Amino acid sequence: MRYRAVLSMTACFAVACSGDDDGSAGPLGVVSDLFDVSPEPDVYYSEGYSVPAPGLEQYPQATASTLQVAGHLEGQLRDIRLSGDTTENFGSVDSWPEGGYLGMNVALQTPAGAAMIILSFSGGLDHPVFLEGQWTSQRELAAQLEPGYTGQQAISVTSCAGPTLGEYPYEQTAIDYDMTVETDPLDPSTVVVAVGASFYVDEQSNVSSEVAATVRFVRPE
Numbered sequence: 001m002r003y004r005a006v007l008s009m010t011a012c013f014a015v016a017c018s019g020d021d022d023g024s025a026g027p028l029g030v031v032s033d034l035f036d037v038s039p040e041p042d043v044y045y046s047e048g049y050s051v052p053a054p055g056l057e058q059y060p061q062a063t064a065s066t067l068q069v070a071g072h073l074e075g076q077l078r079d080i081r082l083s084g085d086t087t088e089n090f091g092s093v094d095s096w097p098e099g100g101y102l103g104m105n106v107a108l109q110t111p112a113g114a115a116m117i118i119l120s121f122s123g124g125l126d127h128p129v130f131l132e133g134q135w136t137s138q139r140e141l142a143a144q145l146e147p148g149y150t151g152q153q154a155i156s157v158t159s160c161a162g163p164t165l166g167e168y169p170y171e172q173t174a175i176d177y178d179m180t181v182e183t184d185p186l187d188p189s190t191v192v193v194a195v196g197a198s199f200y201v202d203e204q205s206n207v208s209s210e211v212a213a214t215v216r217f218v219r220p221e
Helices: 009-016 137-144
Strands: 024-027 042-045 063-066 069-077 080-085 088-096 099-110 113-122 134-136 155-162 170-173 176-183 190-200 208-218
Touching (some): 080 113, 113 190, 113 208, 134 137, 137 176, 155 176, 155 190
Antiparallel strands (some): 099 113, 113 155, 134 176, 155 170, 176 190, 190 208
């Protein structure tokens, strides 16, 4: 099923332009072989940004935790070749009695431009992918056809692109994606999310390009 869902222009802009990277480094560890991503041994974590949960103000009992997030991107987004550790990494997880929300984004500047991948998980850390270890866009679409679907355990994979970090005139939802989740065997407190996603080259094209993203976050205590 082909879909070209485009987010509002404020979405990538708001995510990209808030917070500062504190530049503290952490170890990378194991990455899923599924996407053949071979990151460098060092990566930057950021702790100073919180991705707001949709409608969080409706839940006075909600709790929020900022995540330590790190990332690595390979592939191509529009005309931007990607290969390296991301340097702007943000995320947060929120929970309330009826559910939760986890949002993360990782961005990389290259000579050809800047690219960002955004991962959103309705249901937060209770989303089945964190228990089962795998999810796909086809499974997401199938879930939407099930009776009683409310979107409370949906996953979104989105890309943003532009000339520089924080300036993203182009954004698209993935045509399709495959996602795996595993605990880093060298650091049980760290979750590794590996995503292989396809995006259209531009808004008028049927041609797609591939991005492999590895996003790591420290599970909040």
